[in-house]
Amino acid sequence: MTASRPTATTSLPIGSDADLAWVRQEVRQAAADLGFSLVQQTKLVTAASELARNTLVHGGGGQVDITPLANGPRRGLRLTFTDHGPGIRDLDLAMTEGYTSGGGLGLGLSGARRLVQEFAVETEPGRGTTVTVVSWAGGVPASRSEPR
Numbered sequence: 001m002t003a004s005r006p007t008a009t010t011s012l013p014i015g016s017d018a019d020l021a022w023v024r025q026e027v028r029q030a031a032a033d034l035g036f037s038l039v040q041q042t043k044l045v046t047a048a049s050e051l052a053r054n055t056l057v058h059g060g061g062g063q064v065d066i067t068p069l070a071n072g073p074r075r076g077l078r079l080t081f082t083d084h085g086p087g088i089r090d091l092d093l094a095m096t097e098g099y100t101s102g103g104g105l106g107l108g109l110s111g112a113r114r115l116v117q118e119f120a121v122e123t124e125p126g127r128g129t130t131v132t133v134v135s136w137a138g139g140v141p142a143s144r145s146e147p148r
Contacts, residue, residue: 059083
């Protein structure tokens with residue numbers, strides 16, 4: 001299958017449960033368009049679902065930017081979740097394996113990190129949180145970023 005050419009960033013609001021379904025659908029379609037396997041699509045959609053729910057529940061809503069990537073013949077997808085909520089008070093705790101604040105899929109940030117090749121968190125109490133993840137078709141990691 002030939003991957004389609006990367007296009008511009010798509011920004012979607014995250015303000016309701018209906019928006020969560022829309023985010024999952026758009027991420028799955030973008031990944032499929034770029035040649036991601038069904039397993040890769042499922043991993044990315046699962047991570048996106050968890051991060052979108054965190055944006056809504058803990059950040060009070062926000063948005064996701066879905067950006068197709070190209071690195072030579074490789075195709076990838078960058079998802080950037082942004083909110084202007086309270087931020088993450090204890091990022092180390094939030095990144096702890098198995099930690100959940102309840103209400104989501106139970107994956108938490110650490111679970112979402114396991115499902116993608118690149119992961120970064122920027123957060124400041126009182127100013128919000130930005131979580132950026134990248135997955136590449138074929139699953140070849142480019143690098144793994146750690147939270148700041």
